[in-house]
Amino acid sequence: MERVYNFSAGPAVLPVDVLKEAQKELVNYGSSGMSVMEMSHRSKDYQIIIDKTESTLREIMNIPDNYKVLFLQGGASLQFAMVPLNLMTKNKKADFIDSGVWAAKAIQEAKKYGDVNVIASSKADTYSHIPNYKDSDFDKEADYVYICSNNTIYGTRFNELPDTGDVPLVADMSSTILSEEIDVSKYGVIFAGSQKNMGPAGATVVIIREDLIGNADGSIPTMLDYKIHADADSMYNTPPTYTIYMLGLVFDWIKNQGGIKEIERINKEKAALLYDCIDGSKLFKGTTAVEDRSLMNVTFITGDADLDALFVKEAMEAGLVNLKGHRSVGGMRASIYNAMPLEGVKALVDFMTTFEQKNA
Ligand SMILES: *Cc1c(COP(=O)(O)O)cnc(C)c1O
Numbered sequence: 541m542e543r544v545y546n547f548s549a550g551p552a553v554l555p556v557d558v559l560k561e562a563q564k565e566l567v568n569y570g571s572s573g574m575s576v577m578e579m580s581h582r583s584k585d586y587q588i589i590i591d592k593t594e595s596t597l598r599e600i601m602n603i604p605d606n607y608k609v610l611f612l613q614g615g616a617s618l619q620f621a622m623v624p625l626n627l628m629t630k631n632k633k634a635d636f637i638d639s640g641v642w643a644a645k646a647i648q649e650a651k652k653y654g655d656v657n658v659i660a661s662s663k664a665d666t667y668s669h670i671p672n673y674k675d676s677d678f679d680k681e682a683d684y685v686y687i688c689s690n691n692t693i694y695g696t697r698f699n700e701l702p703d704t705g706d707v708p709l710v711a712d713m714s715s716t717i718l719s720e721e722i723d724v725s726k727y728g729v730i731f732a733g734s735q736k737n738m739g740p741a742g743a744t745v746v747i748i749r750e751d752l753i754g755n756a757d758g759s760i761p762t763m764l765d766y767k768i769h770a771d772a773d774s775m776y777n778t779p780p781t782y783t784i785y786m787l788g789l790v791f792d793w794i795k796n797q798g799g800i801k802e803i804e805r806i807n808k809e810k811a812a813l814l815y816d817c818i819d820g821s822k823l824f825k826g827t828t829a830v831e832d833r834s835l836m837n838v839t840f841i842t843g844d845a846d847l848d849a850l851f852v853k854e855a856m857e858a859g860l861v862n863l864k865g866h867r868s869v870g871g872m873r874a875s876i877y878n879a880m881p882l883e884g885v886k887a888l889v890d891f892m893t894t895f896e897q898k899n900a
Contacts, residue, residue, distance in 0.1 A: 545884035548862035549692055549837060549875040550715070551735040558789045558879075576785045589853050590774070590781075593788030595726055600794050603724050603747060610766065611774040612782050616642070616714045616733035618764075619744060620649035623710055623729060626756045626766045628654040628683045635659050637702070640667045640691035641868065642712060650686070657682070665695045666869070669829035675703045676802045684728060690716035692736070693866040695839035695873065696832040701726060708752060715836050717745070718794060719878060720804040728752050734783055735834070737877045739790050742783035754896045794878065803878050810876050810885045811835045817889045823847075823896040827871060832883040841871035842899075850873060851895055 541764035546553045570578045572585045579586045594609050603609065612618070623646070628634050636647050638661035650656050657679060659670035670733045678685055685704040690697040693714040701709065708728025717732040724730065729748045735741035746766070754767040762768055768776050797803055815833060818840050827839045842848050848871050852864045865871040876885055 542859070543889055544859045544861045545880070546861055546876075547874045547876070549763050549866070549873060550733070551741050552875060552877050553879045553884075554786075555790065555793045556740065556878045558786070558793050561769075561789050562786060577782045578661075579781065581775060581781050583897045586781060588787050589788060590779070593784050593791060596788060597745070600665040600718070600791055600800055601722070601724060607724060608746075608748050608750060608753060608766075608770045610748065610769045611779050611787075612744045612746055613742065613780055615741075615744055616712055617645070617837050618729040619712070619746065621652075622746075622764050622766065623684070623686070623731075624653040624820040625760045625764050627708070627710065627729070627752055629755045629757060630683050631681050633657060633679065633682055635678050635685045635707075636687075637661075637671055637673060637687050638663060639670055639688050639696065640668050640694050642692065642714070643686070646686060646688070646712065654683075659685075660718040666780060667691060667696065668766070668827060670696055670698055670832045672773040673702065677751060678702065678704055678707060680705065680707065682707050684710045687711045688712040688713075690714075690719075690834050690836055692875075693838040693869060693873075694828060695826075695834045696706060696828050697836075699832065705800040708749065715877075716834075718803065719807050719836055721800050734787060736875075737879075739786040740783050742780040743787060746785075753792050755758070766862075790879075806882060807835045807876070807878065810880065810882055811838065813882075813885050813889055814874060814876065817892055821892070821896055824892060836875060836877055837870060838874045838876060839865060839869065840874075841865075845870065845896060847899060850899075851883070854895065855888075855891055858887075858891055860884075860891055863888075 560862055584776050635657045640645055647656055659677045660673035662669050662671040671836050685707050689711045710729040711727055713730050714732045715736045733744045734743040742858050753770050756765050794803055808858040818826050823842055824840045827841055855863050863874055
């Protein structure tokens with residue numbers, strides 16, 4: 541069986557070069573005589589791997605020195621609790637923008653720990669756009685403002701960041717991290733699960749400004765305290781060693797592609813190809829507000845559920861897989877993360893064009 545073009549929202553496609561590199565080193569890493577999977581996380585060989593993974597991430601994202609990088613477990617979903625447990629500690633309130641189900645889950649979780657103020661929501665419009673808000677809506681006394689930068693399920697993104705003044709901005713970047721250049725200094729906390737744009741599942745990357753560490757109540761579980769992990773350089777307990785190694789390979793790959801600037805250029809080209817196809821089509825329609833369209837998750841429908849199902853089935857037979865939309869939305873979703881090559885998007889556009897000719 542040949543490799544397919546995998547449009548899964550996550551776990552998602554990885555660069556073939558990265559998979560081949562991992563394969564080459566799988567059984568015997570360097571001069572260690574063992575697989576990375578078999579190494580003690582306290583070994584010299586492994587320390588070099590995790591240090592290099594972090595330093596490459598710092599380099600490609602241009603992360604300032606006053607930010608810590610943590611490699612944690614529990615997925616992005618655990619951050620829905622860790623963020624309030626660590627940050628909602630001064631005035632015990634935070635502002636949220638409800639732009640989708642992932643943001644809504646973070647809201648539900650934060651409510652357990654303090655006052656949650658939902659500044660704006662687009663739920664009534666099935667999250668088809670980024671909610672309207674004004675910077676003056678934010679509470680200056682809030683402990684933080686929370687957004688989900690890219691809404692994986694719906695295919696929307698924040699093109700502009702809220703201006704929160706001195707209030708730290710917290711962003712769930714699970715499906716957009718490393719896809720375009722960002723200014724890390726505009727954020728208090730950035731977090732992302734590994735399995736969308738960084739590598740296999742199993743690690744959560746947290747990038748956190750140092751002054752936001754160490755404010756948690758002593759009664760919270762040790763494993764949920766950012767300070768514990770920051771002080772131990774992500775080695776308080778056994779980290780997800782192999783996933784971190786894979787992330788390191790992906791970060792190197794990004795660097796070798798010309799960095800995030802070049803990745804962003806290609807991502808914009810890929811997204812434009814697909815959106816142009818949708819906009820020029822009489823059969824396919826986009827499902828989100830044009831100005832909020834995601835570069836990573838492209839959602840579209842035919843307007844006929846049976847035809848959508850036929851599209852997904854025939855696409856799969858043509859080697860274009862995982863195009864079914866999220867179960868809460870229906871239709872189609874093409875996730876075109878960094879590792880999806882331009883040829884994959886071209887193949888999808890060709891397939892859509894042919895499908896339209898046959899079924900219009
Ligand atoms: C996938 C996803 C999550 C959930 O990630 P887990 O690692 O499965 O917990 C959270 N937020 C966003 C934006 C996502 O895309």
